[in-house]
Amino acid sequence: MIDPADYPLWNSPTMGAYLRTLRPESMLVEGRGVRVRDRGGRWFLDARSGLWNVTLGYGHQAVGEAVKKQIDTLAYANLIGYGRPSAISVEAANALVPHLPPTMNKIRYCSNGAQAVETAVLLARFLHRADGAPARRAVFGLWSGYHGLGAAGGALTGMPYVHEQSGPLLPDVEHAPGPFTAGRPGEAGDLERLITSYGPERVAAVVVEPVVGEGGHVLTDEYLHTLAAFCQDHGIYLIVDEVTTGMGRTGEFTRTGQVGVQPDMLTLGKGLSAGYAPLSAVVLSDAVYERILGLDYDQKFLIGSTNDGHPLGLAASIAVVDTLTGDGVLENVKHRGAELYAGLTAVAERHPHVNAVRGTGLMYAVEMRGPDGEPAHEAASSHLRLAMEDRGVLVSALAISPAIMIIPPLVISADDVTQIVTALDEALEELGP
Numbered sequence: 233m234i235d236p237a238d239y240p241l242w243n244s245p246t247m248g249a250y251l252r253t254l255r256p257e258s259m260l261v262e263g264r265g266v267r268v269r270d271r272g273g274r275w276f277l278d279a280r281s282g283l284w285n286v287t288l289g290y291g292h293q294a295v296g297e298a299v300k301k302q303i304d305t306l307a308y309a310n311l312i313g314y315g316r317p318s319a320i321s322v323e324a325a326n327a328l329v330p331h332l333p334p335t336m337n338k339i340r341y342c343s344n345g346a347q348a349v350e351t352a353v354l355l356a357r358f359l360h361r362a363d364g365a366p367a368r369r370a371v372f373g374l375w376s377g378y379h380g381l382g383a384a385g386g387a388l389t390g391m392p393y394v395h396e397q398s399g400p401l402l403p404d405v406e407h408a409p410g411p412f413t414a415g416r417p418g419e420a421g422d423l424e425r426l427i428t429s430y431g432p433e434r435v436a437a438v439v440v441e442p443v444v445g446e447g448g449h450v451l452t453d454e455y456l457h458t459l460a461a462f463c464q465d466h467g468i469y470l471i472v473d474e475v476t477t478g479m480g481r482t483g484e485f486t487r488t489g490q491v492g493v494q495p496d497m498l499t500l501g502k503g504l505s506a507g508y509a510p511l512s513a514v515v516l517s518d519a520v521y522e523r524i525l526g527l528d529y530d531q532k533f534l535i536g537s538t539n540d541g542h543p544l545g546l547a548a549s550i551a552v553v554d555t556l557t558g559d560g561v562l563e564n565v566k567h568r569g570a571e572l573y574a575g576l577t578a579v580a581e582r583h584p585h586v587n588a589v590r591g592t593g594l595m596y597a598v599e600m601r602g603p604d605g606e607p608a609h610e611a612a613s614s615h616l617r618l619a620m621e622d623r624g625v626l627v628s629a630l631a632i633s634p635a636i637m638i639i640p641p642l643v644i645s646a647d648d649v650t651q652i653v654t655a656l657d658e659a660l661e662e663l664g665p
C-alpha cells in the first residue's frame with residue numbers, strides 16, 4: 233500500500249481510490265519487445281501497447297537510435313513561428329505523405345491527439361468564417377466516440393460525464409448515436425438525420441473515428457462513404473480521427489485509405505511516433521490546403537504549442553514509417569489480427585457472459601454481458617482487466633463500456649496471441665457468469 237503523504241503525483245482521475253490499490257512494486261521500470269517489467273520483477277505482455285501507442289514495442293532499435301541521434305544533432309526547433317522550421321519536419325512529412333490517402337498531402341504537426349482534433353475543428357470553423365459563414369459553428373460527433381480530453385477534445389468526446397465534470401467545454405458541439413450493431417442505440421443515417429434537422433448551414437464539421445475505440449465498433453465502409461458524400465453535399469468538413477487507427481493499427485497506414493474514403497482532414501497521433509516521443513498531426517486534403525494558401529496575410533490561424541512537431545517525435549516518426557514499410561509489420565497485423573479475432577471469438581463462445589467481440593486489425597473489444605442478458609455494469613471491465621493482469625497480460629478497461637480493449641503492439645508473435653487468448657479464457661473462467 234502507498235501512503236498518500238509520501239506520494240508526489242496526482243495523475244490518476246480517482247486519486248484516493250487509486251492509491252488504495254497501488255503497490256510500490258507494481259510501478260513499471262523496464263520494457264523489452266512487447267513486454268514490460270514492474271519493480272517487483274514481474275514481466276507482463278503489454279496487450280494495451282502503453283496507451284495504444286507503443287505500436288512497435290519497447291527498445292525498438294531503429295526508432296531508439298533515430299531519437300538518440302536527433303538529440304545529439306538538433307534537440308529542438310520551433311514550428312509555431314515558422315521562420316526557420318526544422319529540416320527534419322519536412323523530411324518527416326515527405327516520408328509520411330506517400331502512405332496517406334491520395335489527396336491527403338499536407339501535414340501540420342502538433343503534440344498530442346486531443347490537440348490535433350482541436351486544431352482540425354477550430355480550422356473548420358476558421359475557414360467557414362473566412363468564407364463569410366461565421367454561423368457555421370456546430371461540430372457533430374458520435375456518442376461514445378473518443379477524441380481526447382480537455383476543453384475541446386473532451387467536448388467532442390461523446391461521454392456525458394466528461395462534459396459535466398467541469399463544463400461548459402467548447403460550445404456548439406453535438407452528438408449522434410453511433411451506427412452500431414444490434415443491442416446498441418442508433419442506426420446508420422442518424423448523424424445525417426440529426427444534422428438535417430439541426431440545419432446543415434449551421435454545421436462546420438463532423439468528427440468520427442473509423443473504428444470507435446470505446447467498444448471496438450467498426451464503422452462500415454458504406455457508412456463512411458455515405459457520410460463523406462453527405463458532408464461534401466452540405467459544405468461540411470469531414471474530419472476522420474485516426475489517432476488510434478492510423479499508422480498500421482488496422483493493417484494499413486490509415487483506415488481511411490483502407491476503405492477508400494477521402495476526408496477533408498485526418499488526425500494522427502499515438503503510433504505516429506510509436507510512443508518514443510510525443511507527436512501528432514493534422515493532415516489536410518489538397519482542396520482545404522488550397523483554401524489556406526489563398527488566405528490574406530491578416531487572416532491568420534493563430535494556434536499551436538511550443539512542442540508541436542518536436543524533432544525527437546519527428547525523428548521517431550521517420551523510423552516508424554521505415555519500419556512499417558520495410559519490416560512486414562502491416563502483414564503481421566493482418567495475420568496476427570485474424571488469429572487474435574479467431575481466438576477471442578472462440579473464447580466468447582465458451583463463455584456466455586461475453587456479450588460481443590468487436591474490432592479489426594489488432595484492435596479488439598471484449599464486452600461482458602450481465603445476468604439479465606444486457607451489457608454488464610461498466611465495473612465488469614475493471615474486474616476482467618485485473619484478472620488478466622494476474623495472468624501476466626495488460627489490457628485496457630474502457631471508461632464507459634463493460635468491456636476491455638485488447639490492442640497489442642503491431643509486432644506481436646503467434647505465441648503472444650496464444651498467451652492473450654489463454655489469459656482471457658482463464659480470467660473469464662475465474663470471474664464466472
Ligand SMILES: Cc1ncc(COP(=O)(O)O)c(C=O)c1O
Nearest residue numbers: 344345346378379380473475476
Ligand atoms: C481516436 C482518438 N482521438 C484522440 C485521442 C486523444 O489523444 P491524446 O491522448 O494524445 O490527447 C485518442 C486517445 O486515446 C484517441 O483514441
